[in-house]
Amino acid sequence: MRIISIKLLLAGALAAPLASSAAAPERDQLTRYFRSLQMDDAKTVVRMVNERQVNPNQADPRSGESGLIVALREGASTVASALVAMPGLDLEATAPNGNTALMMAAFKHNLPLVRALLAKGAQVNRPGWNALHFAAAAGDDAITGLLLSHGAAIDARAPAGFTALMLAAREGQTSTVAVLLEAGADAALTNSEQLSAAQIAARAEQPAIAAAIDAFGARQRRQ
Secondary structure (H helix, E strand, O other): OOOOOHHHHOHHHHHOOOOOOOOOOOHHHHHHHHHHHHOOOHHHHHHHHHOOOOOOOOEOOOOOOEHHHHHHHOOOHHHHHHHHOOOOOOOOOOOOOOOOHHHHHHHOOOHHHHHHHHHOOOOOOOOOOOHHHHHHHHOOHHHHHHHHHOOOOOOOOOHHHOOHHHHHHHOOOHHHHHHHHHOOOOOOOEOOOOOEHHHHHHHOOOHHHHHHHHHHHHHHHHO
């Protein structure tokens, strides 16, 4: 893994605010910029931003995703860290499918970037899909716990009424199911098909998870 000093890379960028009024980049500049993002070439990315060749909030014309989301999706963590540190970056820029950088970082198990985004004030709770849903579906216990500690609504509803617990159950994420139950997830809730997390697990051929959820609920009722 390459070790690049983000502070050194950003020295020029931090010396002057980002210019939102810079001229629109040409096609070859955008191609070079997004190729550098995907290749985790932080030096080129920061230089292009410094030289006002491209605004770091520029969306990829092909996918509609912000540069930060592209970097996170491609596992370009050095570039993603450099972008997050830039002043004026729009942390809440959404891809056409509604994904945000925090959601992508959570799904990609990128705990350091999740921490950095939260420290910069990334929005944890939002209507529809949120980062907790993505962390639960991906089975990332550490990120799930971190998001909960930052106020993530544990029973927030994704489309079709899915909660984080339902998603973890459906995807067979045994340990994440346990994390969510211990944190207070409501196992009695149902989705738009009137299926509980245990029933969703059973339908997804996850009988052990279904049984664990039912057993946890039974213990709660006895207390």
